[in-house]
Amino acid sequence: MTDPTPLLRTQRLTAFYGDFQALFGVDLTLNQGETVAIIGANGAGKTTLMRAISGIVPAPADAIRLRGEPIGALSPPDVLMRGIAMVPEGRKLFPSLSVEENLLVGAHARRGKGTWTLEAIYELFPILKERRRSPGTALSGGQQQMVAIGRALMSNPDVLLCDEISLGLAPLVIRDIYAAVPKIKAAGASIVLVEQDIAQALRVADQVYCMMEGRVTLQGAPAELSREAIHDAYFGVTS
């Protein structure tokens, strides 16, 4: 690696919900231009990891670094201002806002000029332009997911965190949504994906992390990982 400072790195990241410890020393590295996928069963800590990076769950300041700068202790708005946007689990559109307003609210803290404008989002997901006056929550699940992704892109992030963007969607819809990933990468964002669908994760990712019970149990490039190793890491089988 030529650049010693990765874009985003967590080191020995711990996170708690009250007394309950959800992450136990997670190390994750995202290099510029990469897509990292995080797989794991329910309760493995994947969403907590996303929430810690985005500032919703408090973390030690220097356990999360963006271009070497500690960002662990920042609030979600400040993390966004540094260039990390999140597509939250469950999409979380604002029911009082139309599709277009949901997208515009994503640009509330827009950082300078960038690729992602309303027009660019409508080009990425043309159906949203037709539905732009509808309340966000009146859309189908897949369309809502497109709004959630578009809303996060509107801040022109350097890092896009996607939490379970295929959850509860039909295979054809998932295919449409994942078709956007290369375009998002081409526009300059690096991506961290949380994904339950292992095959999907292996297809798009440069690096895969498997988590279990708040720890990383396996890490590597998709080509290097055997089905057995993933199976064991996912289900916690010790050989």
Next chain:
Amino acid sequence: MILLNTIVQGILLGGLYALFAAGLSLVFGVMRLVNLAHGDLIVLAAFLILSITTSLGLNPFAAVLIAAPIMFAAGWLLQAHVLNRVLDDDLLPPLLVTFGLSVVIQNALLEGFSADSQKLAAGPIEAASLSFGPLTVGVVPLMTLATAIAVIFALNQIFYRTALGRAFRATSDDAVTAGLMGIHAKRVFCIATGIAMVVATIAALYLGTRANFDPSIGPARLLYAFQAVIIGGLGSLWGTLIGGIVIGLAQTLGAAVNPEWQILSGHLAFAAILLIRPRGLFPRAND
């Protein structure tokens, strides 16, 4: 003809109640905070206008231009240093804090201005009236209703046409996700309370030019404001205007039958509407 006149007076009085209620409605809509000190804050603004008129010799309509930014700042500070600290999933702490604030404001005003009745002297405009055929309508009541409509129109424009309004609605829907959009919920709340205090100052101007006021009248204004908000449907600003008019009409019609029935009639109308439409006339769909 007396009936028509009574109805017109009732609608115009409703404008005043809508002004009392608009700030309350705004704050509730943005942060789900029930501000029990809202009536006292209106009375505080009235005393502020009074102080400016007496010390600078200004007309109250000019003094309000000085009072409004002061009240905006006061609202911001109140939100930043008191209310933001108690806003949580639990509704009780902010309720208790604003109740305490109400007592503090009343007693501070009593200490500073005594219990004497005061009035804002606006000059000849107070007695001016316009004739529409057989009807004669006071200029100040007419201005009150026109101002209420203008204020609610302006608040609606802010809510539905600006980035600030989108931030208000997004924060009200889901403050955590709004944070992911770069919206600092607590800063948004400070702006909302600041704007509500500007509206309270405008309400205070008409409160003080139309009738006497003293430090103790805040809670009754709060009650009318509450009724207007609830009749209109929580979170609907135009509903709040209609709610104010319903209370104003009921009070004026009741008073026309028997002057002792004025206040009671307002409460009865409120109870009747709650029985028929428990969520108010124009409830927000997603509450």
